[in-house]
Each structure stands twice: as structure tokens, then as C-alpha cells.
Amino acid sequence: MTAHIITGGGTGIGAATARLLADAGDDVVIVGRRAEPLLAVAATHERIHAITADAADGVAMADVVASTTERFGGVAGLVANAGGHGYSTVGSTTDDEWRSSLEANLTTAFVAIRAALDELERSRGAIVVVSSIAGLAAGPETAGYTVGKHALIGLVRSVARDYGRRGVRINALCPGWVRTPMSDEEMSVLVQRGDAPDVESAYALVTRDVPLGRAADAGEIAATIAFLLGPASTYVHGATIVADGGSTIVDVPTLAYG
Known part of the structure; x- marks a missing residue:
């Protein structure tokens, strides 16, 4: 018996x-700095455990990692x-601010991966690093976030190169807009600026040029993560998977033509 570890597990995509x-049917250990949201998620299912x-x-x-291994016998993902x-x-x-942003967006992944590698080698487990389409392109005034998310893809490729032959699979996932508490905060900025009358209108505004025409639900991104962790993706390794409703395929200079 083994368990999965999820950092940032108290809200949004992690939850x-x-x-x-x-x-x-899997046991899951969710990790975060704030106890309250972790415990709220853990209370929803007997197989979810908060640290x-x-x-x-x-x-x-x-x-x-040591606690997870002691309790569940190992780390599966x-x-x-x-x-x-x-x-x-x-x-x-x-x-x-620079140090804080890189710590939150890059160091967390590096440290978590390093801590889990030995157990993942033993279980021949998988890693999914949640980056963003900000890891592929730059938004306005998001220097720390953009650099951190780009760097995550380099981290994935380095681990993939070094640990694939040791039985560890790793992939990066780049979501676009996802309905999460953090995205809701970003929508609120547009509301406060007067660009949209409410949060729903703000989501419509930011996704107006997305080919699917909407933001993702967190469950849709979770399903992609489950695929990358599971037996249906055993030859997917070192890849950057994009789940953005088609956002990054859009040729921006042609937007005026509809």
C-alpha cells in the first residue's frame, strides 16, 4: 500500500x-502551510490525510515523506x-518579492521532488509538476510568476533525464484559466478596476479569445493529473502537457479578424 502526496492540497487544483x-481508492496526503483549508479537505474523505x-x-x-512512508508503506506519486x-x-x-515568488513557484517543487525521489524510485512512481501557460508565455506585470513557471519546465526535464532509467516518471502540466480561489482573486482585480461588473463577467472577459470559450473547472485539471499519475500514461515522460482550452494555439496577431 502506498499513497500520493500533493503540495498545495488545501484549495483549488490540489484539493x-x-x-x-x-x-x-487511493490514499492521499495533502500538504500546505495553512491547517484550516487542509483539514476541511481531509474532512471530505476518509482517504485524504492532512499534514x-x-x-x-x-x-x-x-x-x-517519512511520515507517509511509515503510515502507507511508500509514495506512489x-x-x-x-x-x-x-x-x-x-x-x-x-x-x-523576487525571492518569495521563486520560493513559492519553483523551490516548493524542487524541494518536494528531492524529498520524495528515493521513495518514488522504490515504487517506480510518477510526478506531476503543475506549471501554467505562464510557463510558456508571458503575461503583463508577472515577472516572478512567469520566470518561476518557466523554470518548472526546466526542472521537469532535468529530473526526467536523470531519473527515468531509475523508474521515476515526471511530467509538467500547464493549465490555463481555472476556476480556483486564486483565480477568483484575479477576477476581483478586474472588477475593482471597472473592467467587469462581477466575477462571472470577468471570467468571460479573460476567456473571450479562448477557443473553448470558458475557464476550466478544477476537476478537469485534476482528471489530467490523475491520467499523468496513472497506468494509462506509462510512456509519457518529460512532457509538457497543456490544458488551456486552446489558449496557446491562438495566433494573437489575427484576433482582429475574429
Whole structure:
């Protein structure tokens, strides 16, 4: 018996993934810095177990892996989903903001992967690193976030190159807009600026040029993560999987033509 570990498991994509995996019969350990949302998610399913820890803390993540292994016999998969903000231009980003953004968006994944690698080798397990389409292109005034998400793809490729022959699979997942509490906050910025009258209108605004015409539900992204962790994707390795409703296929200079 083994379990999956999900960082950033208290809300959004992490919480949706935990529920989906638990419903499928897997044990899941969710990790985050805030106990309250973790416990709320864990209360929804007997197979979801919460550990309060900072995914960027090497000692803390080593303890999470050790506790998971002791309780469940090993680690079957890791979802490196923790992330954070980094919303400013290079010129207006302070040193502290830069460090904080890279810690939240990149270091958390690096530390979690490093902590889990030995157990994942033993189980021949899989890793999914949740990046973003911000890992493929740059939005305005998002220097720290954009750089961190781009770097995650490099991290995935490095681990894939070094650990594939040791039995560990790893892939990057790049979602577009997903309805999560963090995205709701970003929609609220558009409402406050007067660009949209409410959050629903803001989502419509930011997805007006998305070929599917909408944001994803967190459960849709969770299903993609479950696929990448599972037996249906055993030859998918070192890949960057995009789940963005078609956003990144759009030829921006042709938008005026409809």
C-alpha cells in the first residue's frame, strides 16, 4: 500500500485532485502551510490525510515523506502543485518579492521532488509538476510568476533525464484559466478596476479569445493529473502537457479578424 502526496492540497487544483484520487481508492496526503483549508479537505474523505508543512522547507518535506512512508508503506506519486504570486514588473520587483515568488513557484517543487525521489524510485512512481501557460508565455506585470513557471519546465526535464532509467516518471502540466480561489482573486482585480461588473463577467472577459470559450473547472485539471499519475500514461515522460482550452494555439496577431 502506498499513497500520493500533493503540495498545495488545501484549495483549488490540489484539493480537487485529492478528492478525485481518493474517490478512485487511493490514499492521499495533502500538504500546505495553512491547517484550516487542509483539514476541511481531509474532512471530505476518509482517504485524504492532512499534514501542515511548508513545501519549500527541506526538513519539513523530508518529514512528510517519512511520515507517509511509515503510515502507507511508500509514495506512489507526487503532485507538486504549491505556488504563489509574483505580480509585478522586473523594475518594480523588490529583492524580497523576487525571492518569495521563486520560493513559492519553483523551490516548493524542487524541494518536494528531492524529498520524495528515493521513495518514488522504490515504487517506480510518477510526478506531476503543475506549471501554467505562464510557463510558456508571458503575461503583463508577472515577472516572478512567469520566470518561476518557466523554470518548472526546466526542472521537469532535468529530473526526467536523470531519473527515468531509475523508474521515476515526471511530467509538467500547464493549465490555463481555472476556476480556483486564486483565480477568483484575479477576477476581483478586474472588477475593482471597472473592467467587469462581477466575477462571472470577468471570467468571460479573460476567456473571450479562448477557443473553448470558458475557464476550466478544477476537476478537469485534476482528471489530467490523475491520467499523468496513472497506468494509462506509462510512456509519457518529460512532457509538457497543456490544458488551456486552446489558449496557446491562438495566433494573437489575427484576433482582429475574429
